[in-house]
Structure formats: structure tokens, C-alpha cells
Amino acid sequence: MDKTEELVQEMLGRVLSDAQQEAANLLIDLSGSITPIISSLWTSYKIGKLKKRLDIVEPELRKIKEMLDKKENDLFYKQEVFPLILKYIHDEDEDEKVNIYINGFKHTVDEDIEDMEKIYHFYDVLAQLRISDIVRLCKKFVPGKKLKLDTDFPDIKRYEEDQEYREELREKEDIEVYIDNKLIRLGIVKVIQEDPLEKLTKGMQGRTLTRSRSKTEYKLSSFGRRFVNFFAVED
Numbered sequence: 001m002d003k004t005e006e007l008v009q010e011m012l013g014r015v016l017s018d019a020q021q022e023a024a025n026l027l028i029d030l031s032g033s034i035t036p037i038i039s040s041l042w043t044s045y046k047i048g049k050l051k052k053r054l055d056i057v058e059p060e061l062r063k064i065k066e067m068l069d070k071k072e073n074d075l076f077y078k079q080e081v082f083p084l085i086l087k088y089i090h091d092e093d094e095d096e097k098v099n100i101y102i103n104g105f106k107h108t109v110d111e112d113i114e115d116m117e118k119i120y121h122f123y124d125v126l127a128q129l130r131i132s133d134i135v136r137l138c139k140k141f142v143p144g145k146k147l148k149l150d151t152d153f154p155d156i157k158r159y160e161e162d163q164e165y166r167e168e169l170r171e172k173e174d175i176e177v178y179i180d181n182k183l184i185r186l187g188i189v190k191v192i193q194e195d196p197l198e199k200l201t202k203g204m205q206g207r208t209l210t211r212s213r214s215k216t217e218y219k220l221s222s223f224g225r226r227f228v229n230f231f232a233v234e235d
Contacts, residue, residue: 004051004058011065011082050090057102064102067109077109081119088123096131104231122230125186136179137188137228141220180218188224192217 054061068074085105089098104126108119129137183189220228 004055004061007058007061007065008054011061011068011078050086053089053092053095053098056095057098060099060102060106064106064109067106071109071112073112073114076114080116081105081108084119084123088127092127094131097126097134100126100134100231103233107230107232122227125188125227126231128186129182132175133179133182136176137183141189141218141224141228183224184218187221188227189218190221190224192219 068077071077082105085101089101092098092101101123104122107113113119180189184191
């Protein structure tokens with residue numbers, strides 16, 4: 001038994017023991033139904049998919065376990081939260097997101113969060129984001145500040161002469177629009193609603209408006225700020 005396998009067994013504790021004995025330990029999934037998943041997760045771990053991912057974050061998991069061993073309610077995090085996170089890591093398509101799931105686990109323990117609905121919601125949203133979505137979210141948004149989602153200014157001469165370059169830019173813009181709409185749909189980002197009186201005043205000014213003023217503006221929602229803080233790495 002290697003160190004990661006030993007650590008996971010210690011973290012799961014009785015949950016894993018029951019699963020091995022009964023071959024169907026029960027965990028409430030996101031829909032509220034009861035699903036036998038620990039045994040299948042452990043089988044996957046043995047096969048290697050889950051193990052490879054956990055090997056990468058083994059140092060972080062060990063630190064979390066040390067934190068949990070000092071808590072009176074450690075069984076809640078080990079037997080309810082940790083299996084949930086294992087399920088998400090197992091189902092995840094992108095290896096690069098594994099550290100983000102673990103960051104959320106650490107935050108949950110640090111902040112003594114015991115509201116499972118809150119934990120479910122954050123992880124459910126994270127599972128729906130791809131790395132490209134997260135990169136755009138981190139690049140374009142800072143909590144409390146308004147940012148315009150403008151693309152990089154193109155090479156005008158090349159844009160006029162190179163059709164392939166034009167198509168690349170259009171495709172990039174289309175993808176960015178898709179991601180922005182996805183972030184809005186998930187409640188992470190919201191459109192800034194302009195004050196009607198200010199909008200009317202701008203309309204009366206007419207030609208004094210700059211081109212950038214006509215662009216839609218976005219900012220993190222209150223949920224988006226909490227979501228970022230939940231999974232962010234501490235400075």
C-alpha cells in the first residue's frame with residue numbers, strides 16, 4: 001500500500017470499511033437520492049484513474065487531514081464532504097481542475113463550513129466549468145470592480161488582408177461570448193444595469209458617446225465573489 005492509498009483510507013475511515021464490507025455504502029447525491037458510490041470510486045481508484053489524480057494532490061490532502069485530526073467534527077468532513085469531492089474528481093474530464101476541487105475542500109475545513117447545500121452548489125457549478133471558462137473568469141473579473149469584456153485589439157492591416165486571421169478572430173470572439181453567457185447563466189457574472197436617467201442623458205448627448213460606452217458591461221455577482229473565494233488559493 002503506497003502513501004496516497006493509505007491516506008485515502010484514513011480519510012474515508014468507516015465509510016470505506018463499510019463500503020468494502022457491504023459493497024454498497026450509501027451517499028446522498030446532488031439530486032437528493034441515495035446512491036451506492038464509494039465502492040465504485042474505490043474500484044476506480046485501484047484501477048488508477050482516481051489514484052493518479054490523488055497522487056498529484058497528496059501533499060495538500062495530507063495537510064487537510066492534519067487539520068481535520070484537530071477538529072471535533074472531523075467525521076463530518078471525512079465521511080460526508082470528502083466522498084463527495086472524490087466523486088467530483090472521479091467524474092471530472094480535465095486533470096487541471098483537480099487542484100481547484102482540493103482548494104475548495106481546504107476552504108471548507110478552514111472556515112468550518114457544514115452547510116452541505118452550500119458545498120453542493122459550489123461544487124456543482126465548478127463541475128460545469130471548463131478550464132477555459134475559469135481562465136476567462138480569472139483574467140477578466142476582479143471582485144468589486146467593473147470590467148468590459150473587450151477582446152485584444154486586432155492587427156488592422158493583417159485583419160484587412162488575411163481572411164484566415166479574420167476567421168480566427170471571429171471564432172475567438174464567438175467562444176468568448178459563449179463563455180460570458182455561460183458565466184451569466186451559472187450566476188457567477190451579471191450584466192450591469194445602467195441607470196435609466198443616466199442612459200437617457202447619454203442618449204441626448206449623442207455624438208459625444210465613445211464607442212466603448214455602447215458595449216455591454218459585466219461584473220461578478222455576489223454569488224460569483226463567494227464562488228471565487230471558495231476555490232481560490234490563499235496568498
